[in-house]
Amino acid sequence: MTFRILVADDEKNIRSGLAKSLEMDGYEVVQAEDGQEALRQMHKTEIDLILADLRMPKLPGDKLLKKVVSAYPAIPVIILTGHGTVDNAVEAMRDGAYDFVTKPVNLERLGLLVKRALSRRELARKHQELEAEISRLGKQKLGAEILGKSTIMHHVFELLKQVAPTKASVLITGESGTGKELVANAIHDQSPRNKAPLVKVHCAALSESLLETELFGHEKGAFTGAVNQRRGRFELADRGTIFLDEIGEINQSTQIKILRVLQEKSFERVGGESTISVDVRIIAATNRNLKEEVVAGRFREDLYYRLNVVNIHIPPLRERPEDIPLLAARFLKEFASENKREILGLEPKAAMALRSYSWPGNVRELRNIIESAVVMSKYSYLGPDDLPNYVTSRGNENDIRIKPGTPMTESEKLIIRANLNMFGGNKSRTSEALGIGRKTLHRKIKEYGLEAELDESSVSP
Structure with a gap:
């Protein structure tokens, strides 16, 4: 997907230069000459990230930031500032800005900040999708605690x-x-x-x-x-x-x-x-x-x-890994609220570790691990370091349990899934490890319905 970035700056040359640089990196860019125009643009189109000058007419960047944080909390804001207003930019970060860059802008540093901020935006989007999925499944009236789409x-x-x-x-x-x-x-x-x-x-x-x-x-x-x-x-x-x-x-x-x-x-x-x-x-x-x-x-x-x-x-959790993102999201939201913690989701590597683990304790074990991680984490997103070592260790990614009597097709599905998890979804490395052609792997991924699992690389509440 293509991310859309809003650049708000009253200096046309700076605004146009930033827009051109971002477009060369593959982003779609919307421009605004002041804070009020930036808000109008946000009402008209979906924005994924905002670059806002701290000093603008009509509505300066710090006031624009407060309105965005209030109305669009999932959209990251990067503040542009001159050397004389760095202290104001630091204060803006306390008000919710993702980060700030000083003028003249170091485009390489800005590119890294934008990429990092958009990854957080993507996690927020995953959060919204999971929330909608949990809400939809909840309407089945099967009990608020039962969750699964497998x-x-x-x-x-x-x-x-x-x-x-x-x-x-x-x-x-x-x-x-x-x-x-x-x-x-x-x-x-x-x-x-x-x-x-x-x-x-x-x-x-x-x-x-x-x-x-x-x-x-x-x-x-x-x-x-x-x-x-x-x-x-x-x-x-x-x-x-x-x-x-x-x-x-x-x-x-x-x-x-x-x-x-x-x-x-x-x-x-x-x-x-x-x-x-x-x-x-x-x-x-x-x-x-x-x-x-x-x-x-x-x-x-x-x-x-x-x-x-x-x-x-009731199948064990290891036989329905596609349900883990939903369950983790629900538990994360529950314990974040219960403990008054601002935990927004899981980083992709942590989510992959959860899907790769064999879960001998099933849903109860997942619930306990998420509760502990929420209580102990110091960050807004849970990472691999917030999970127990036995969950994140590479050995668990290869832990495949195939019981005697399991049909050949189900055994093959488990083996392909485990290898995809081990190689982070990389199909070339997976096909090489399995000794099959890439086209054959693609066909089997589709045949066994594993596409959705590959798409779910993050978990949010």
Whole structure:
């Protein structure tokens, strides 16, 4: 794309000379003889960067700067100043100017400043595009925390929308940190039961005896310390939804009781004789392979099939790198606001490192890393130095996980993506490393839908 630069200076020769120099560097240039004309030009056309003389009639550069910072905060402003007004230019930088140059202008230095400032402008544009994408995806009403535009996440969203209005039990599978609880939230929110409670039980956090009491409640005197009657989570979830996280951790005795609730919609409290009837939808989640647990005799087969009426599998983050810019942008914005930090985005190298990392901790790990980087960074844009060494190290860029049974086409896609990431998107070096022709690489990039990933070289909130 061609950047458009506005040059505002009341001296025609300087204005024209700067414009000619910038045009030779490939930029489109708009000229203005004073600050008021500069504002008029900005209202008429999109401007990417402003060069403004500090002393101009009608509206001087410092006042123009304040108006631009207020109305167009993403547009960088470089101040032009004489030697006698350097102190004023330094003050303008405190007011939001990107930098200043003294007259007579060193065109080489100015060219470097312009290039650097426009790279920040491009990051700001990426920010706007990501904001729009996040807003568009948010209108899907799948829960504010669920975000993704990858093909595999689109399949998850479609399945979620289809199953949410029903009464079917749902088993959510996926590695730790992929967002299984968020999917459970979305299913409940989009169901006819959303006016009733969504009760959550983290099964792995409770001992066997405590879990049974937690789920089904107990009567007064049922055991030592049971001084009062207590309702369990199934009772509290009546007419609503219960979410049983890490269902694979429960023992056989509790499995039988949950199976009964699914079959008969009733149970007894611990130490009680009265049968309690409930209308509860069960959503369960696990990071285990329950089929293997059934074969090993640790999980009841009948309960497995009762829970697994609909299975929603949440893919690990490493299998959907195209979602990382959106997730990073959302987390960055959230933590920048929460911690009152002026963090505007990620530098391209940091963004590339995030996409190249294998993310064993999935979305939860990404969230924690972005929070730490936002808190500790001293700059407006997060760079590679703000990320942990294990994320930015070159070794992680070559970390390709291909499970046995993965189709050849998917394996090839993973290998091509990893090599493109390692060489910074350079197709010549990638094709050479892979031992294939450049035309073949182009065809496979298009075939596997990797073009968008190559275009996303920065992440902003």
